[in-house]
Amino acid sequence: xxxxxxxxxxxxxxxxxxxxxxxxxxxxxxxxxxxxxxxxxxxxxxxxxxxxxxxxxxxxxxxxxxxxxxxxxxxxxxxxxxxxxxxxxxxxxxxxxxxxxxxxxxxxxxxxxxxxxxxxxxxxxxxxxxxxxxxxxxxxxxxxxxxxxxxxxxxxxxxxxxxxxxxxxxxxxxxxxxxxxxxxxxxxxxxxxxxx
Numbered sequence: 001x002x003x004x005x006x007x008x009x010x011x012x013x014x015x016x017x018x019x020x021x022x023x024x025x026x027x028x029x030x031x032x033x034x035x036x037x038x039x040x041x042x043x044x045x046x047x048x049x050x051x052x053x054x055x056x057x058x059x060x061x062x063x064x065x066x067x068x069x070x071x072x073x074x075x076x077x078x079x080x081x082x083x084x085x086x087x088x089x090x091x092x093x094x095x096x097x098x099x100x101x102x103x104x105x106x107x108x109x110x111x112x113x114x115x116x117x118x119x120x121x122x123x124x125x126x127x128x129x130x131x132x133x134x135x136x137x138x139x140x141x142x143x144x145x146x147x148x149x150x151x152x153x154x155x156x157x158x159x160x161x162x163x164x165x166x167x168x169x170x171x172x173x174x175x176x177x178x179x180x181x182x183x184x185x186x187x188x189x190x191x192x193x194x195x196x
Contacts, residue, residue, distance in 0.1 A: 014048060018180055078191050105138075133158065
């Protein structure tokens with residue numbers, strides 16, 4: 001695969017801010033070993049689809065895993081990035097892409113993770129617990145929700161008077177949008193070198 005780029009698919013369910021961070025990182029050369037060729041959403045009206053269209057990336061909408069797998073196969077996808085994808089993938093889906101699926105989680109795993117820990121819920125839990133530091137984690141996806149090997153983590157301070165919304169925004173800006181492109185480049189580079 002030398003000289004080629006890893007084909008990346010991004011799976012989304014919502015607004016696509018992490019997708020935008022990936023698109024921008026590819027444009028600016030942070031992601032140079034991979035190319036986003038496909039965005040799949042399980043929600044028809046997801047704004048992330050508009051972001052993909054604007055960037056000239058092919059889009060598909062489907063809730064069916066079998067259909068997703070068919071499309072991923074059709075595009076010769078090497079790396080799958082879950083960017084706010086609010087659906088747990090089945091073990092059989094994950095087995096088809098060992099160490100080829102990465103996810104960003106808005107907390108420092110193993111804190112505030114696992115079943116039901118997504119979106120604002122994570123930040124609500126962090127504030128309820130009273131932690132002074134939270135952050136984001138990019139990890140490989142395995143059969144255990146948020147249980148795969150950690151690739152990168154970045155800490156973000158919790159500030160006095162934070163709401164789940166203000167904390168979510170700070171974690172995105174300071175951690176998620178930086179870590180996810182870095183992890184995408186790292187894993188894509190390893191795929192190209194044949195290390196994965």
